[in-house]
Structures are given as structure tokens and as C-alpha cells.
Amino acid sequence: MPSRDKGQRSITTSDQELVLSSLEPEQLARLKKHFIPRRHLRGLEKFVIWSLRIYLLFMMAVVVYQVWISSH
Amino acid sequence: MGAGPLSRVTPQAVTQDVVITHEDVDRAHDRVRVSAARGQRGVFSGFRLLWLLVGPGILVMLGENDGPSMLSYAATGARFGIGFFIPFVVLTFCMAVVVQEMTMRLGSATHRGHAELIFVRFGPFWGWFSMIDLGIGNFLTLITEFIAIRAGLGFFGVPPWAAVASALVFLCLAVITHRYWTWERTLLAIAVFNLVFVPVALLTHPSWHSVHRALITWRPLPGGLSKDTLIILLADIGATVTPWMLFFQQSATVDKGLTRKDIHVGRIDTVVGAALAATAAVATILATAPLFAHHMTAENFQAAEFAQALQPLIGRFGAALFALGIVEAGMVASVTISISSAYAFGEVAHRPHSLNLPMAEGRAFYSVLFLCAVTAGAIVLIPGLPLVNVVLLVNVVAVLAMPPALVFLFMLANDRDVMGDLVSPKWANILATSVVVFLTLAGVLFGISVIAPHIFGFLGGR
Numbered sequence: 001m002p003s004r005d006k007g008q009r010s011i012t013t014s015d016q017e018l019v020l021s022s023l024e025p026e027q028l029a030r031l032k033k034h035f036i037p038r039r040h041l042r043g044l045e046k047f048v049i050w051s052l053r054i055y056l057l058f059m060m061a062v063v064v065y066q067v068w069i070s071s072h
Numbered sequence: 073m074g075a076g077p078l079s080r081v082t083p084q085a086v087t088q089d090v091v092i093t094h095e096d097v098d099r100a101h102d103r104v105r106v107s108a109a110r111g112q113r114g115v116f117s118g119f120r121l122l123w124l125l126v127g128p129g130i131l132v133m134l135g136e137n138d139g140p141s142m143l144s145y146a147a148t149g150a151r152f153g154i155g156f157f158i159p160f161v162v163l164t165f166c167m168a169v170v171v172q173e174m175t176m177r178l179g180s181a182t183h184r185g186h187a188e189l190i191f192v193r194f195g196p197f198w199g200w201f202s203m204i205d206l207g208i209g210n211f212l213t214l215i216t217e218f219i220a221i222r223a224g225l226g227f228f229g230v231p232p233w234a235a236v237a238s239a240l241v242f243l244c245l246a247v248i249t250h251r252y253w254t255w256e257r258t259l260l261a262i263a264v265f266n267l268v269f270v271p272v273a274l275l276t277h278p279s280w281h282s283v284h285r286a287l288i289t290w291r292p293l294p295g296g297l298s299k300d301t302l303i304i305l306l307a308d309i310g311a312t313v314t315p316w317m318l319f320f321q322q323s324a325t326v327d328k329g330l331t332r333k334d335i336h337v338g339r340i341d342t343v344v345g346a347a348l349a350a351t352a353a354v355a356t357i358l359a360t361a362p363l364f365a366h367h368m369t370a371e372n373f374q375a376a377e378f379a380q381a382l383q384p385l386i387g388r389f390g391a392a393l394f395a396l397g398i399v400e401a402g403m404v405a406s407v408t409i410s411i412s413s414a415y416a417f418g419e420v421a422h423r424p425h426s427l428n429l430p431m432a433e434g435r436a437f438y439s440v441l442f443l444c445a446v447t448a449g450a451i452v453l454i455p456g457l458p459l460v461n462v463v464l465l466v467n468v469v470a471v472l473a474m475p476p477a478l479v480f481l482f483m484l485a486n487d488r489d490v491m492g493d494l495v496s497p498k499w500a501n502i503l504a505t506s507v508v509v510f511l512t513l514a515g516v517l518f519g520i521s522v523i524a525p526h527i528f529g530f531l532g533g534r
Contacts, residue, residue, distance in 0.1 A: 011092055019096045022103040024331055026183045029095045029424060036184075036192045036490065045483065052476040053201065055512065059472040062519045063465060069522075 098428040099329040102253055106334070125337040126344065127256045128179075128324035131408060132172060132317050133165075133345030134263035137352050138405030139220020140213070140463045141311030142269070142398055145353050146378045148304055149360035154282060155291030157308065158354050162287070164312040165350040167510070169342055170503045171478065174485040174496065175318050176338040179325030181494045186322040188419035190480050193490065202480060203420060205473050210316050210413045214448035216466045217409065220402035222452055227379045227395035236449040239406055243445050246407045247438065252327050252427040263404045266352045268397040273358035275386040275393075283358065299521040299528070303468060306518055309511065310467030311353070315477040316412045323415035327426050332494065359386075359394065406445060414441035468518065475512045482508070 025031060041049070102124075109121040148157045175186060182189060187206070191199035218236055225235040247255055285291075293301055321342075330338055360378060362385050379398075383391040411427070414437050418425020423436040431438060451457070482504050485496045496504065521528040 015097045016092050019092050019100040022100045027329060029093045030091050038195055039193045048479055052479055056476050059515050059519055062522050063469060066522045
């Protein structure tokens with residue numbers, strides 16, 4: 001049963017009907033029923049993600065180095 | 073268009089277990105107007121539907137025309153003119169459309185934010201990596217927004233503390249209605265002021281023949297490829313595609329309540345946003361190009377200095393418009409970036425996250441939003457910080473952080489379990505892969521220019 005929320009103004013029955021008739025079920029803010037399963041990464045996907053992660057960490061070090069040589 | 077795998081929850085299940093919130097009620101009112109417009113026929117109804125559904129795409133694009141971006145474009149025009157960079161900037165906005173369309177489609181199909189989807193689909197390990205990238209990138213960018221606001225208002229003699237305070241007041245006013253629709257319309261009205269760079273460009277009396285020739289022939293880089301040129305190139309790319317845009321547009325799409333039926337309008341929204349933002353970006357390059365023609369050194373200019381340098385050419389009024397444009401860019405982006413951080417926090421921490429939330433229900437959401445902004449504003453007021461370098465480097469960091477973020481977006485947009493029949497078509501995947509490769513190569517070239525300049529010279533750079 002839809003219940004009153006803890007906000008300042010009360011939610012009326014017509015509000016509930018409006019919500020249920022105009023929003024898709026998974027648009028409801030507190031609907032936690034639907035579960036999206038975890039995706040298992042394949043070998044190539046893991047390789048690409050890890051490669052780009054290492055690339056990013058390395059490039060951040062390059063940026064820090066660039067800042068250091070600019071300031072000296 | 074059929075419903076996706078996420079549409080398996082029945083309304084009956086909803087009524088049994090779920091609390092209806094004010095956020096839902098506000099969103100439902102917005103959707104009723106959309107349904108009414110969709111139910112009518114005629115040109116007027118079509119425009120009304122467009123009017124009701126546009127927002128996230130235009131806001132994200134004009135929001136990304138932020139303080140550091142406009143300063144990057146200004147530096148570009150002043151140092152390199154228009155020949156190479158006008159078509160280059162148009163190309164970067166085309167890349168932005170490819171990327172942002174995927175986020176809009178994801179948000180409309182799943183009704184979940186980007187951070188939430190990464191966490192549930194790839195797990196907390198990769199989720200936290202993405203959040204750390206986003207958090208650091210957003211915070212650094214937010215600092216530069218306050219730098220831009222401070223510098224722009226500095227042109228009018230406003231002291232730094234007052235500039236920062238006014239930006240924080242603007243942020244409070246922007247979200248005070250606790251209503252997504254009002255917030256979006258208000259910010260859209262202010263964001264369109266980004267086009268103030270168009271009259272500034274017109275005041276410089278640009279040569280339209282040269283502009284036309286630049287767009288048609290795409291002339292080579294003046295002076296060839298050097299490390300400094302590469303930083304400007306990366307800064308201009310980072311001025312159009314950054315990680316916060318992915319998170320913001322997807323979350324705003326969800327908050328607005330767009331559905332699968334709205335995707336075609338979402339595409340129009342994104343393209344219109346990109347066109348408006350590209351117009352403002354090109355206008356900024358055109359506005360400062362006379363400084364290049366007059367061989368003025370503009371390497372370390374901030375907003376106020378650009379405006380002052382332009383004053384002899386376009387008068388006090390034109391210079392004031394330029395400075396106001398920088399202030400607007402910083403103000404709008406400070407709102408969108410703070411909200412992007414707050415959305416991501418709410419999605420990951422499972423706290424309510426919507427601009428429809430009353431303060432009592434969204435304390436955590438609004439606290440993160442304001443905390444980010446206040447801290448960034450306070451940092452800008454610390455005396456002696458090297459603020460000029462930060463501005464260009466923030467955009468470079470954004471480009472470097474994009475490939476890992478794009479790979480998750482790419483995988484989610486092609487995930488049939490999440491997207492159903494809305495997975496990316498082959499042509500979109502080819503374009504998206506090209507963007508990832510292009511950004512990665514740009515980053516690698518930057519890395520080589522810094523750590524092995526002799527190899528960079530061997531590759532044709534200086």
C-alpha cells in the first residue's frame with residue numbers, strides 16, 4: 001500500500017494515482033525491488049579496462065611531472 | 073519501441089511495497105504534461121513536446137562551455153588564430169554529441185544514473201575507481217569555475233571574496249525551489265547567455281571569408297606541433313568532452329523522467345546543445361583572434377586580462393560583455409558540476425538524489441552539493457596559489473580521464489541485459505571507438521612531449 005512520505009506536505013490518494021498512472025514502475029524513487037545482476041567481464045574487456053586504468057595513472061604522474069618542471 | 077528488460081516490475085508490486093515520495097509526485101506532474109502534448113497533433117504540439125523535453129542536453133553542453141573552457145578558447149584564438157582551430161572545435165563538439173547521446177539513451181532506458189549503473193553492473197571495485205576519477209576531476213574543475221568567476225568579476229572591480237560569495241548565493245538560488253523543472257528552466261535561461269560571445273565576436277568585425285575558408289580547408293597548425301600547442305589542443309578537447317558530462321546528463325535525464333519514447337527528442341536536445349555551445353566556442357576564438365593578428369602575447373592571460381586586451385579593439389562595452397560571459401560560464405558550470413557530484417554521491421550511497429527533493433528529504437544530496445562548492449570557493453581565496461596553470465591543466469586532466477570513463481559507457485550502451493533493443497547501433501560503436509582511440513592517442517602524444525621531448529621531435533613535433 002502506498003504510504004505517506006515523511007515530507008512536509010502529505011501525499012494524497014490522487015497523488016498516488018497520478019504517480020502510478022504516469023510514471024513507469026522503475027522510475028519510482030524508492031523502488032528497490034528490481035535487481036540488475038552483476039556483469040562478468042570477459043578477458044578482452046578486463047584487458048582493455050586495466051590497460052586504460054594503468055594509462056590514466058601513468059598520465060596523471062606525467063601531469064604532476066609537467067606541473068613540477070613548469071614550476072621550476 | 074518495445075520495453076526493455078528493466079520494465080518487468082508491475083504496478084501492483086509497486087503499490088504493495090513502495091513509498092510514493094514528493095519526488096515521484098513532482099515528476100509525475102511533469103510527465104502528465106508530456107503525455108498531453110504527445111497526445112495532440114499539429115506543429116504547435118510538436119514544439120510544445122520539444123519544449124517540455126529539452127533540457128539536459130542543452131544544459132550539459134552549455135555547462136561544459138565553462139570558465140576554463142572559454143579561457144581555453146580565448147587563449148586559442150589569441151595564440152593561434154582561427155585557421156586550424158575553428159574546424160577542430162567543431163569536430164570536438166561532434167565527438168561530444170556521439171558520447172552524450174549514449175548517456176541520454178542509457179538514462180532514458182534504465183532510469184538509473186551513470187554511477188549507479190557502473191556500481192551494480194561492474195561491481196564496487198570499478199565503481200569506486202570511476203567515482204574517484206569523477207570526484208577529483210569535478211573538484212578541480214569546480215575550483216577553476218570559481219577562478220573564472222573571480223577573474224571575470226575582477227574586471228568590474230569586484231573583490232575576490234565578493235565574487236566567490238555571489239557564486240555561492242547563485243548556487244543556493246538555483247536549487248532553492250526544490251523542483252527539477254524550475255531549476256532546469258531557470259538555468260537554461262541563464263546558460264543561453266553563453267551566446268554573449270557572439271556579439272563580442274561581431275564587434276571585432278571578423279573576416280567571414282577567412283572563417284569560411286578555415287571551415288572548408290582546415291588549415292595546418294600555425295608554427296607546427298609543439299608541446300605548448302599540444303596543451304592547447306588537449307585543453308580544447310577537454311573543453312567539450314569530460315567525465316562529469318557523462319554522469320550529469322544521465323542523472324539529469326533520469327531526474328527529468330525521460331523514457332524510451334522520449335529518446336528521439338533527447339537526441340535533438342543533445343544536438344541543439346552542441347550547436348549552441350559550438351557557436352559560443354567559435355565566437356570566443358573569433359573574438360580573441362585579433363590579439364593573434366596583432367601579435368600580442370597572451371600565454372598567461374586570465375579573463376580580466378583578455379577583456380582588457382580586447383578593450384582597445386571592441387570598446388569598454390564589448391570588453392565588459394566578454395568578462396560577463398566568463399562569469400556566466402563559471403556560474404552555470406559551478407551549478408551543473410556540483411549537482412553532478414551530488415547525483416553520483418546519492419546514487420552510490422543509496423541516498424535520495426533529485427532536484428525535486430524537499431530539503432528535509434534530500435539533506436545528504438544538498439549537503440554534498442553545497443560542500444563541494446563552498447570548499448572549491450574557499451580554495452580560490454587562498455593567496456598565492458598558481459591559479460593560471462590550474463585552468464589549462466584541468467582540461468588536460470579531463471581528456472586523460474575520458475578513455476577509461478568512455479569504455480564503461482560504451483559497454484553499458486551495448487549491454488543488451490540493461491538496454492534491451494536500445495543497444496548502440498554499429499555506426500554509433502564505430503564513432504564511439506574512434507573517439508576513445510583519438511582521445512587516448514592525444515593523451516599519449518602529450519605524455520611523450522613531456523617525458524621524452526626528443527622522441528616528440530622525431531615524430532615531427534617541436
